[in-house]
Amino acid sequence: MQKIRVGVIRGGLGSEYYVSLRTGSHVLANLPRDRYEPHDILVTQGGEWHIDGVPIRPAKLSQYIDVAFNALHGEFGEDGKVQNILELFGVPYTGSTATPSAIGMNKELAKKQFAAAGLKVPRGVIVSRGDEIEEVAARVRGAIHAPYIVKPLSGGSSVGLSLVQGESELVPALERALSYGEKALVEEYMRGREITVGVVDGADGLSAYTMPPLEVLLPESTVFDYEQKYRSSVQPVGPARMHEAERQILEEAALCAHRQLGARHYASYDFVITDEGPCLLEVNTLPGLTEMSLFPKALAARNLSMPEFLDYVLGLALQKK
Numbered sequence: 001m002q003k004i005r006v007g008v009i010r011g012g013l014g015s016e017y018y019v020s021l022r023t024g025s026h027v028l029a030n031l032p033r034d035r036y037e038p039h040d041i042l043v044t045q046g047g048e049w050h051i052d053g054v055p056i057r058p059a060k061l062s063q064y065i066d067v068a069f070n071a072l073h074g075e076f077g078e079d080g081k082v083q084n085i086l087e088l089f090g091v092p093y094t095g096s097t098a099t100p101s102a103i104g105m106n107k108e109l110a111k112k113q114f115a116a117a118g119l120k121v122p123r124g125v126i127v128s129r130g131d132e133i134e135e136v137a138a139r140v141r142g143a144i145h146a147p148y149i150v151k152p153l154s155g156g157s158s159v160g161l162s163l164v165q166g167e168s169e170l171v172p173a174l175e176r177a178l179s180y181g182e183k184a185l186v187e188e189y190m191r192g193r194e195i196t197v198g199v200v201d202g203a204d205g206l207s208a209y210t211m212p213p214l215e216v217l218l219p220e221s222t223v224f225d226y227e228q229k230y231r232s233s234v235q236p237v238g239p240a241r242m243h244e245a246e247r248q249i250l251e252e253a254a255l256c257a258h259r260q261l262g263a264r265h266y267a268s269y270d271f272v273i274t275d276e277g278p279c280l281l282e283v284n285t286l287p288g289l290t291e292m293s294l295f296p297k298a299l300a301a302r303n304l305s306m307p308e309f310l311d312y313v314l315g316l317a318l319q320k321k
Contacts, residue, residue, distance in 0.1 A: 002166075003037040004318070007067045007069070008039070008269050009041045009077070009093075010024025010025070011024070011044060015074060016074035019288055023289045028040060030305075030306040030307045030310055032122070035311065036152055040052055041061075043072065045238070047076075058085050067318055068093040070083075070093050073286055074159075075154070078101055078105050078286045079106075079285065087210070096261075097264055100263050103261060103313070107282055108126055110283055111280075113260050117256050119166075120276065120277065120280065121281075123144050124185050125186045125187075126183055138169075145188065146189075147164055148162055148282070149161070150176075150184060150185070150186050151187075152181045154181055159180060160180040161281065174186070176177040190281070192272040193273045195213050195215050195216070195250065195271050195278075197210055197269050198267070198298045199268070200313075208255055208312070211299065213240035213247065213251070214297060214298055215238055215241060216241060220256045250271060261283060263285055268287040268295055269282075270282050270284070289306070
């Protein structure tokens with residue numbers, strides 16, 4: 001049987017370059033070798049493309065691969081740009097298409113989408129580089145109460161995320177978030193249990209199902225930031241503690257968000273379970289697939305191996321060819 005040539009695209013242009021390298025490495029290591037011929041496609045931080053160490057132009061990709069596994073995160077890989085390139089040159093790929101990716105990457109646009117579907121989302125204020133600090137502080141005070149969550153408007157892996165207890169901490173937190181992009185988001189801090197729900201499309205292309213919810217087991221007023229996700233030796237994550245009715249409400253909210261966004265193949269949705277029910281914080285249209293990431297932990301809880309998952313998702317991508 002002729003093997004399917006899979007190009008695993010990793011690296012990228014933004015702050016999640018090293019996380020993407022690890023995701024891509026894990027994907028390459030777990031591709032079933034009896035079915036697939038893996039090719040390592042590196043996009044450097046300078047925007048240069050290489051396949052198996054040899055420079056290549058994206059226009060030539062279809063000569064060397066049958067399908068791309070998009071293992072990029074954040075800027076360029078998760079915002080619709082690489083999706084447009086792959087579509088332009090006729091390369092099937094895993095993950096969401098360009099428009100849902102771009103919306104999901106912009107936290108404010110994503111929140112508007114989810115709110116339109118009746119999902120609860122945090123209130124927030126957009127801040128741009130160059131805004132007057134006093135005017136920003138007044139807008140924040142008028143819209144929400146401390147404590148605040150401050151983060152870049154675009155991006156993932158909790159890069160640039162801060163929990164701000166009071167207004168005196170707001171300026172340095174904004175400076176940090178704005179060092180990763182032109183705009184930042186100040187949101188109300190939602191008290192409750194933080195839970196991530198993965199969603200995977202059905203093979204029929206119409207249905208979708210949820211993965212076992214995972215709970216971030218951190219003390220209140222502690223955030224699950226980049227350090228906790230990728231540099232801590234112990235992951236503070238376990239099966240979500242909830243009764244069946246609460247679980248059903250949460251999973252229905254995740255499926256609703258997935259449909260509303262038009263996400264494809266697989267994605268993860270971060271919630272806080274408040275006294276009023278689930279509040280959707282954000283979506284990750286290309287969840288990390290490193291050995292420490294949450295999505296593989298959810299797969300393991302469903303008794304699915306990484307090779308089985310990769311085979312399934314590649315099958316979804318090739319259906320679209």
